[in-house]
Amino acid sequence: MLDYLIIGYGIAGALLAAELRRRGAAYAVVDRAPFESSSRVAAGIWAPLTGLHVARAPWAQQMLETAAEVYPSLERTTELTWYFPQRVFRVFKSPLQQERWLQHRGLPRGPEFLSAWLPPESFPACINAPRGGVEIFGGGRVDTQLMVDGLRRIEQRAGRLYEAEFLPEALHVTDEHIAWGGLTARHLVFCMGSSSLAGTPFDWVPFKSTRGDVLTVEADCNLREIYHGARFLAPAGGGRYRVGASYVHGETTARPGAPEREAIETDLKHMLRVPFRTIDHRAGLRPNTLDNVAVLGSLPCDRRLLIFNGLGSKGVLQAPLLARLLLNYSMYGDALPPEFDVARFMKRWIKSWRLHG
Numbered sequence: 001m002l003d004y005l006i007i008g009y010g011i012a013g014a015l016l017a018a019e020l021r022r023r024g025a026a027y028a029v030v031d032r033a034p035f036e037s038s039s040r041v042a043a044g045i046w047a048p049l050t051g052l053h054v055a056r057a058p059w060a061q062q063m064l065e066t067a068a069e070v071y072p073s074l075e076r077t078t079e080l081t082w083y084f085p086q087r088v089f090r091v092f093k094s095p096l097q098q099e100r101w102l103q104h105r106g107l108p109r110g111p112e113f114l115s116a117w118l119p120p121e122s123f124p125a126c127i128n129a130p131r132g133g134v135e136i137f138g139g140g141r142v143d144t145q146l147m148v149d150g151l152r153r154i155e156q157r158a159g160r161l162y163e164a165e166f167l168p169e170a171l172h173v174t175d176e177h178i179a180w181g182g183l184t185a186r187h188l189v190f191c192m193g194s195s196s197l198a199g200t201p202f203d204w205v206p207f208k209s210t211r212g213d214v215l216t217v218e219a220d221c222n223l224r225e226i227y228h229g230a231r232f233l234a235p236a237g238g239g240r241y242r243v244g245a246s247y248v249h250g251e252t253t254a255r256p257g258a259p260e261r262e263a264i265e266t267d268l269k270h271m272l273r274v275p276f277r278t279i280d281h282r283a284g285l286r287p288n289t290l291d292n293v294a295v296l297g298s299l300p301c302d303r304r305l306l307i308f309n310g311l312g313s314k315g316v317l318q319a320p321l322l323a324r325l326l327l328n329y330s331m332y333g334d335a336l337p338p339e340f341d342v343a344r345f346m347k348r349w350i351k352s353w354r355l356h357g
């Protein structure tokens, strides 16, 4: 019997599987054939501070440290190159933004992640930065498609990955074990990203879908750093850059949108002082909970059924630490940080339990 059966092999499932491997647990993964999942579309940027409101990821320091430990060692196992610690710069696009970011430096832990103001002339000539900007320390980029596909091949070679559609009606939970499609396990973890959880034991967890569009462009500049102005611009090798992303709320299909492409290109024209050419346009659905915080933990009535989801737009930064926290909870009974614990949605569970028993 397996210790863990994982449903879904995006960033969440892949990092959880890697952590199980490190701990010597017996596990298997069920995942559909590769498609445009969020993890295969993502730009893969991580940074401890983001957004107009200078949001600091909760647990930012621990997340950075765990990511810096986990990704390089996983990268070596794939014999590919997909982990790129890179300098990240915020280019101020408005006086309000400038004020907010510089205020953050005044906070007790502000300077830890943020440089002093950088004047316009400290930016490369091809970047339009009339208000200057700041450097955000500790960021970089993971080529998430290469990572997930590389790790997937390892699991396939080891016979641990079953390419199949998980159908909740085929799940059998008894006192002795959890069985699905001929596999039996002591625990089952749902890592299904933005896919519907209808029919699963976690269908009461509130999600909202946000489509993201990302472009790949060729531009005549030689940047090695990530620049974040109205959009991010991240070097992807060979004179190519990933640019984006859009936030289209309430979308349930991951079809790339023409208006989003136009909006990204318009912003990029303001950001770049050199011409560019779009060579690719992709889109995916971010897995977002209603409160925009990742969700971990078990079913209130059965600690063997677990969830690891809601990574939103920060999958790369969050997944390595959260995979460890979830397994510490499941294997050793450690408490989960309440902000991530699925128990924060307990009222919804009680309501659904009353309705369906």
Ligand SMILES: Cc1cc2nc3c(=O)[nH]c(=O)nc-3n(C[C@H](O)[C@H](O)[C@H](O)COP(=O)(O)OP(=O)(O)OC[C@H]3O[C@@H](n4cnc5c(N)ncnc54)[C@H](O)[C@@H]3O)c2cc1C
Binding pocket: 007, 008, 009, 010, 011, 012, 013, 030, 031, 032, 033, 037, 038, 039, 040, 041, 042, 043, 044, 045, 046, 164, 165, 166, 167, 191, 192, 193, 194, 195, 196, 211, 212, 213, 214, 244, 245, 246, 282, 283, 284, 285, 286, 287, 308, 309, 310, 311, 312, 313, 314, 315, 316, 317
């Ligand atoms: C345009 C865009 C840009 C982004 N940029 C960044 C970025 O720069 N940095 C960052 O950190 N994050 C970024 N993100 C977010 C990031 O992609 C997500 O946080 C992350 O990929 C979520 O991973 P996941 O494993 O939870 O979900 P997913 O990637 O959706 O993986 C879920 C997996 O479960 C499988 N699955 C689901 N249902 C079933 C079923 N019934 N049967 C079998 N298999 C199933 C799917 O096939 C899939 O493989 C971006 C997202 C988008 C859309």
